[in-house]
Amino acid sequence: MRAKDILLVEDNSDDIELTVMALKEAKIxxxxxxxxxxxxxxxYLFRTGTHAGRAxxxxxxxxxxxxxxxxxxxxDVLQRMREDERTRRTPVVMLTSSTEQADIVRxxxxxxxSYVRKPVEFENFVVxxxxxxxxxxxxxxxxxxxx
Amino acid sequence: MSFLGSLTIGRKLTSIxxxxxxxxxxxxxxxxxxxxxxxxxxxxxxRIATEAEIIGFNSASPILFKDAEAATAILNGLTAEPSVRxxxxxxxxxxxxASYSREGAATPLAAPAGLPLTSQQFGxxxxxxxxxxxxxxxxxxxxxxxxxxxxxxxxxxxxxxxVAIVLxxxxxxxxxxxxxxxxxxxxxxxxxxxxxxxxxxxxDYTVRxxxxxxxxxxxxxxxxxxxxxxxxxxxxxxxxxxxxxxKRVEARTRELAASNKxxxxxxxxxxxxxxxxxxxxxxxxxxxxxHCDASLDEKGxxxxxRVRAGTKRMGDLIDDMLGLAxxxxxxxxxxxxxxxxxxxxxxxxxxxxxxGHRLRVVVEAGLTxxxxxxxxxxxxxxxxxNAWKFSSRKDDPTxxxxxxxxxxxxxxxxxxxxxxxxxxxxxxxGAFQRLHSDxxxxxxxxxxxxxxxxxxxxGGRVWAEGEPGKGAAFYFTLEGEA
Ligand SMILES: Nc1ncnc2c1ncn2[C@@H]1O[C@H](COP(=O)(O)OP(=O)(O)OP(=O)(O)O)[C@@H](O)[C@H]1O
Ligand SMILES: [Mg+2]
Numbered sequence: 001m002r003a004k005d006i007l008l009v010e011d012n013s014d015d016i017e018l019t020v021m022a023l024k025e026a027k028i029x030x031x032x033x034x035x036x037x038x039x040x041x042x043x044y045l046f047r048t049g050t051h052a053g054r055a056x057x058x059x060x061x062x063x064x065x066x067x068x069x070x071x072x073x074x075x076d077v078l079q080r081m082r083e084d085e086r087t088r089r090t091p092v093v094m095l096t097s098s099t100e101q102a103d104i105v106r107x108x109x110x111x112x113x114s115y116v117r118k119p120v121e122f123e124n125f126v127v128x129x130x131x132x133x134x135x136x137x138x139x140x141x142x143x144x145x146x147x
Numbered sequence: 148m149s150f151l152g153s154l155t156i157g158r159k160l161t162s163i164x165x166x167x168x169x170x171x172x173x174x175x176x177x178x179x180x181x182x183x184x185x186x187x188x189x190x191x192x193x194r195i196a197t198e199a200e201i202i203g204f205n206s207a208s209p210i211l212f213k214d215a216e217a218a219t220a221i222l223n224g225l226t227a228e229p230s231v232r233x234x235x236x237x238x239x240x241x242x243x244x245a246s247y248s249r250e251g252a253a254t255p256l257a258a259p260a261g262l263p264l265t266s267q268q269f270g271x272x273x274x275x276x277x278x279x280x281x282x283x284x285x286x287x288x289x290x291x292x293x294x295x296x297x298x299x300x301x302x303x304x305x306x307x308x309x310v311a312i313v314l315x316x317x318x319x320x321x322x323x324x325x326x327x328x329x330x331x332x333x334x335x336x337x338x339x340x341x342x343x344x345x346x347x348x349x350x351d352y353t354v355r356x357x358x359x360x361x362x363x364x365x366x367x368x369x370x371x372x373x374x375x376x377x378x379x380x381x382x383x384x385x386x387x388x389x390x391x392x393x394k395r396v397e398a399r400t401r402e403l404a405a406s407n408k409x410x411x412x413x414x415x416x417x418x419x420x421x422x423x424x425x426x427x428x429x430x431x432x433x434x435x436x437x438h439c440d441a442s443l444d445e446k447g448x449x450x451x452x453r454v455r456a457g458t459k460r461m462g463d464l465i466d467d468m469l470g471l472a473x474x475x476x477x478x479x480x481x482x483x484x485x486x487x488x489x490x491x492x493x494x495x496x497x498x499x500x501x502x503g504h505r506l507r508v509v510v511e512a513g514l515t516x517x518x519x520x521x522x523x524x525x526x527x528x529x530x531x532x533n534a535w536k537f538s539s540r541k542d543d544p545t546x547x548x549x550x551x552x553x554x555x556x557x558x559x560x561x562x563x564x565x566x567x568x569x570x571x572x573x574x575x576x577g578a579f580q581r582l583h584s585d586x587x588x589x590x591x592x593x594x595x596x597x598x599x600x601x602x603x604x605x606g607g608r609v610w611a612e613g614e615p616g617k618g619a620a621f622y623f624t625l626e627g628e629a
Contacts, residue, residue, distance in 0.1 A: 014427035021434060068419050097422040100415055118426060122433035125426070 003030045007060040009041040009077065010034065010095075011069055015118070018125065019064065019095075026130030030061055038072025041065070042080055045087050059090045064132075065112075067096040067103055075106060082111045093132060156333040161325040168321040169314060176310040180303065187299050191230065191274060192267050195294045198228060199278040203290045206236050207282045210244060218245035225292070232273065234292045236280065244288060256291050264289055269296070335359030339368055352379040407476065414472040421465050429458040464579075467593040471578065474600050479519045486514035486523060486558065490548040493527050497535045506535055511549035514558060518605055518625040526601045529594040530560040530621050536588055537619065538564025551622065561620040567613040575611055598623070 006023070010016050020032050035041035043049035045059065063081070067074035074094065081087040093114040094107045104115050116128055154162065202221055209218035218236050225231045225247055233248040235256040246255055264279040264286060273295040280288040335357070342356040355372050359365040432451045435443070443451070487510050494508035508531070516523070531546060538544035541564055551557040567575070567582045574580045578596040598621075602609040605625045613619035 012423055012427075014430070015423060018426065018430040018434075021430070097419050097426070100418070118422070122426075122430040125430065 004058055004061040005033045006030045007041065007044060007063045008032050008034050009036075009038070009063065009065045009069065009074065011036050011066070015066070018122070019129065022122070022126045022129035025126050028129070033060065037070045038074065038077045041077050042072070045081065045090075046084070059087060062091045062093060062132075064093050064095045067094060067107075075103075075110065078107060078110045078112060156336055157329040160329050160333060161322060164325040164328070165318055165321045168317050172310070172314055172317055176306070176313075180306050183302070183306070184299065187302065188269065188274075188296070191294060191296070191299075192276070195228075195231070195274060195276050195292055196267060196278070198225070198231075199276050199290055199292050202234075202292075203278040203280045206245075206290060207280050207287060210236065210238065210280055210288045211282055215245050219247070221245075222247035228294075230294045230296075230298060232293050232295045234290065236288055236290055238288045239286065256293055258289070258291055273297075331360070332364060335364045335368055339364075339371060342371070346375065352382055410472065411476060414469055417465065418469050422462065425458050425462055425465075429455055429462075432458075463591060467591050468578075471593060471597055471600060474522065474525070474597060474604070477519075477522070479522070479604055481517050481519060484516050484518045484520045484523050486516060486527070486548075487512050489520070489524050490514070490527055490531065493524070493531050494546075496528075497531060500535075501539075505544070506538070507543065507545045509545065509547045509549075511547075514548070514550055516556070516558075516625045522601045522604065523625070526598050526623070527560070529598050530623075533594055533621075534560055534562035534564065534619070536564075536590070537566075537583070538562040540565065556624050556626055557622055558624070559620050559622045561618065563618040566615045566617050566619050567611075568615055569613060572611055572613070576609070 006028070008016065008019055010019065016034055023032060033044060035044055040050065041063070044051045044054065045063075047054045065074045065077060069077070072080075074096070078092055078094075081090060081092065091113045092111070093116055094103075094112045095116050095118060096103070097118045107115060114132075116132060118125060118128075202224070205221050206218050209215070209221065222234050222236065222245055225234055226249070231247075231249065233246070233256040235246040236244045237258060238244050241258060243255065243257070248255065258277065259275075262275075262277055264277060266275075266277045268275055272293055274293070276292045276294070278290050279286040280290055338359075339356045342354055345351060345354050352375055355375060356368045358372070359368045432454050436448065436451055440448075490508075490510040494506075494510065497508070498506060527548070531548065534546040535544070538546065543563070545563050547559075547561045549559060549561075551559060565583065565588070571582050575582065576595045576599040577592075579592040580596075581590060581592040583590075599609055602623050602625065607624035607626060609621065609623040611619060611621050
């Protein structure tokens with residue numbers, strides 16, 4: 001059986017590359033699927049638009065969601081996910097450079113599982129990614145999607 | 148007078164008019180009566196004296212001839228004079244020779260001792276007239292006539308009656324007149340008083356007193372109305388100014404809120420947008436070091452390390468700036484704050500930071516202020532952190548936290564560390580301003596800027612004193628100087 005996807009919703013290509021690199025360095029082998037904006041992320045999750053033909057019905061093991069995104073922002077995506085039966089229980093980690101109190105409170109209210117500030121230094125980033133990856137792929141058995 | 152004082156103006160006017168009319172009437176009647184009594188007495192005396200003259204002349208011969216019968220007959224002629232009560236003819240020795248008395252008047256008439264032969268006087272019995280009886284120029288006896296002033300008394304009663312009636316009439320009249328007068332004088336005054344009461348009770352300056360005629364009261368009423376008009380005008384001016392001010396304050400508040408929002412948006416985008424490229428620089432430098440190690444020489448590796456140190460520093464600067472902005476935006480909630488407890492906590496935290504550093508911290512007990520406890524903690528962290536940092540090279544580093552003069556509102560944090568040159572004292576509180584190099588003491592230069600901002604938020608003041616090599620003291624207040 002193939003390992004479930006990690007969905008990375010991020011528009012900055014530097015951050016995408018660094019995140020993928022950090023996940024690899026943290027020995028997390030799940031395939032990383034990248035969505036570059038909120039609409040694309042929702043398309044992937046709900047198998048619509050460009051992702052209409054996605055084979056697996058599995059939801060990603062974790063969604064790493066940036067807040068500041070083109071089109072729909074991370075908070076909008078999170079809200080849509082929590083409103084839908086299929087993605088209601090999918091783990092979501094807000095991954096952002098902001099420490100705005102309002103953002104943190106807002107995303108927890110909407111049902112984010114975790115909030116991680118992207119550290120500037122790469123080492124710290126790797127540590128954070130490792131912790132994240134371990135937590136969500138190994139330690140945390142996410143609930144099965146409803147049949 | 149005091150009882151008059153408590154009366155209403157109307158009552159006062161009535162009393163005054165009644166009192167004055169009664170007084171005038173009474174004094175006029177008294178004068179008139181006195182005059183009347185006087186003239187009446189004069190005419191009575193004249194009449195009786197004439198009568199006595201005639202009778203005295205006629206009774207000379209009866210005395211000489213000792214004819215008492217004739218003398219009595221002569222005296223009986225007095226019946227015609229109703230006012231005569233009694234009369235008597237006496238010889239020179241004072242013995243009664245003949246006498247007359249009107250029925251009813253019992254007491255026989257006698258001459259009081261020492262009464263001159265010729266005399267006319269009023270006594271309690273009425274008028275007593277005495278005339279000598281003469282014969283050939285020689286006195287042979289005397290005639291006494293006592294006339295009653297009953298008529299006079301009757302007259303006096305009549306007068307009193309008339310005066311009483313006139314008095315009653317004039318009283319009623321005075322009352323009626325004063326009623327009318329009251330309407331024209333006290334009416335406007337009462338109206339004025341009622342208006343004044345309405346103004347003072349209801350703070351309603353739009354009311355006006357009813358205009359009264361052209362007299363002093365009328366002038367008073369129109370002055371009062373003019374005064375009300377002015378007050379009303381001033382009030383509306385004031386009201387207008389206030390609403391204008393309110394509008395301005397509202398507008399300013401809106402502007403302020405807007406610029407606050409902008410600032411918030413700015414710091415948000417700073418935290419997002421400035422950090423992302425930094426992360427890329429640092430991340431790819433690291434990737435270069437890790438993955439392309441073979442194609443790098445020592446120099447290349449060194450440069451990459453410098454690049455990474457620079458990005459770390461810039462990341463710190465951004466964080467500090469955001470922290471400073473956060474303090475400006477944070478809502479200020481004032482409450483009783485125990486500065487001593489917070490300082491002790493900070494001291495414990497500092498002691499835990501570096502065990503090799505034997506810092507002595509002396510915190511005065513009972514330091515309290517009404518302030519935001521979170522911000523006060525940040526403030527003390529910075530001031531005490533500085534004191535700790537800049538005294539770390541001393542043998543016996545000591546930090547004191549206390550209050551100037553042991554009371555009052557000026558607090559201080561003092562150390563015996565590196566100190567600073569007072570010439571640069573005003574530079575201390577600027578953001579990223581430092582008086583010591585990074586090599587001497589590490590730091591960004593954001594601590595005192597933060598302290599300044601916290602003190603400003605509280606409406607207080609902060610200033611510093613220092614001497615190179617001796618130490619520094621930072622003073623602050625947390626309440627506006629009222
Ligand atoms: N207790 C002190 N004794 C001597 N100099 C001081 C003291 N406190 C502050 N200064 C001087 O004022 C400068 C500004 O202080 P500030 O706290 O703002 O910055 P910092 O301590 O250097 O850095 P940061 O607090 O941001 O880590 C310091 O660099 C130092 O030169
Ligand atoms: Mg400092």
